[in-house]
Amino acid sequence: MEKLHETATERRRLTRNSIYRYLYDAPGGRSKQEIAEDLAMSLPTVHQNLTELLRAELVRPDGMSASTGGRRALRLTVAENARFAVGVSVSGDHFRMLAANLRLEEIAYRKSSHPRTAGLEELGRYLVAELEAFLTDFGLNRDKLLGVGVALPAILNAEGTRILAAPTMHLQNADLQPLTDAIPYPTLFRNDATSGGYAEWFARKETDSMAYLSLEGGVGGAVLMNGAPYTGQNGRSGEFGHICVQPGGLRCQCGKQGCLEAYCSSARISSDLGITVEQFFAGLEEGNAAYVTLWQEYLQHLAQGLCIIRMTLDCNIVLGGYLAQYLPPYLPELRRLTAALDPFDEDAGYVHLCHYPKHAASLGVALNFINRFLEQL
Ligand SMILES: [Zn+2]
Structure with a gap:
């Protein structure tokens, strides 16, 4: 080489x-x-x-x-495998680590658990141990590694050097320097939903603005303008989960009532019922009456959220997160419900399903290094 x-x-x-x-x-x-x-x-x-x-x-x-x-x-x-980047999506107890080549194709992936940590220094030690094992086990050549992107369930400052808030990681106002110091490769940090949106923007070859709505345990999102995230004054742009879709409604994790997240998180159709998401959709397909009623309500609230996003941004909306993989049979109904609320559009064809229902955050955060390489070559 x-x-x-x-x-x-x-x-x-x-x-x-x-x-x-x-x-x-x-x-x-x-x-x-x-x-x-x-x-x-x-x-x-x-x-x-x-x-x-x-x-x-x-x-x-x-x-x-x-x-x-x-x-x-x-x-x-x-030569798509001439270089690669690593993306790590971090949650309170798991790493989702992948390597992607220059075409953002996944060439290695591993999910691993890590102990709950007291701080970022300890987390950094776990992350680096896992990273080195990952590179070795998959036979990835470190000379070709462009960098390691880390996607966090956190609101970050504009420079991506400090966590302002990360409730699920029990962190607030934390400097990311200990993590940067621990990782012996070029490193950057991004919000996980923003990263998921970035991967979708790349996959869709979108040239215009795009909104990304991620449906998982939390409901989040991102607004991308020509590939760049619009972050807002406080890094909180795209916090679609806390749009109010039912005044005085269900209590949300944020403390308010009636948020989209309270109605459309994966918990609503799994842990709240004491079942898994797979069991819910299997029951729904079999016509379980309680599930059918709940799902209709779920779609109705989701449509309200989608309509508000559309009215505000007037752009395509991509539905992502792991719930998206179950949505294809229900997309026509979701579009119909959204269009019924939309005074300007008859079929809500601007609602799309994502390319990457799995690993979007890890792919998107790795993409930062790939795009940088393509631009600077
Ligand atoms: Zn909320």
Whole structure:
């Protein structure tokens, strides 16, 4: 693996970057001639840059193009496994750790439990031990590791250096420096729902704004504007779980009444009933009358939340979190209920299901390093 020319001028770097990005966005690869034509570059320029990229093992051959009478041409594509990033989603008692290659494909994943900790220093020790074991066990080459992103169920300051509040981790106003110090690789911290939204934004190749609503034990979300999270004054943008959908209604974990989270968290259809989410949906499918009534109410409150988000932001809304994997059969009904509340839209086609019902937060936080690499190459 040869290092790319560090001395290349910025103009040369941009040329090389545009060739790489072009190949990144071209499924199935392209020939030298196609690159030169589509990017309006001379063949020698393309040739020289491709030679550098091939030597650095960032681009690889991808078969021959079909003959069109003339000579068959070698197709090239990006070497997706040339680098990888690690994303770790941290909860009060678990790590969900994954490695993703340059195309944000999951190449390794492990969920592990960790003891409840008194503070971030102790958490850092557990995290690093798990991280090193993970890299070793999956045979991941540390020289190719771009960085380790950590997604936290926390409101962070704008710089991502301090936890302002993390009720489920029993932390408040905590500096993240002990975690940074513990991890011997480039590290960054993000909110978990924001990270999930970021992964979805990437998967959808969304060019516009997008809202992400995550349905899990907590209900959260993110607002992304052209890929960048809109964080708000206090880092609390996208806290959709605490939209009031039923004044004077069920008590929420935040202390208020009638929040979307009180009606649409996974607890509502599992632990509150003493069953698992799987058992709920199995019973629902079998026509259990109590479950059918509860589910109708669930969808109605969810539709209210969706309509409020739509009225406020006027953008696509992607439903994520692990409950999303059960939603496909109910999407038409959910859209119908949302449209019934929406004065402007007849079918609420702006409500979408996510690409990543599993591991979205870990993928999204890893994506920060991948995107940085793609931009700086
Ligand atoms: Zn609430």
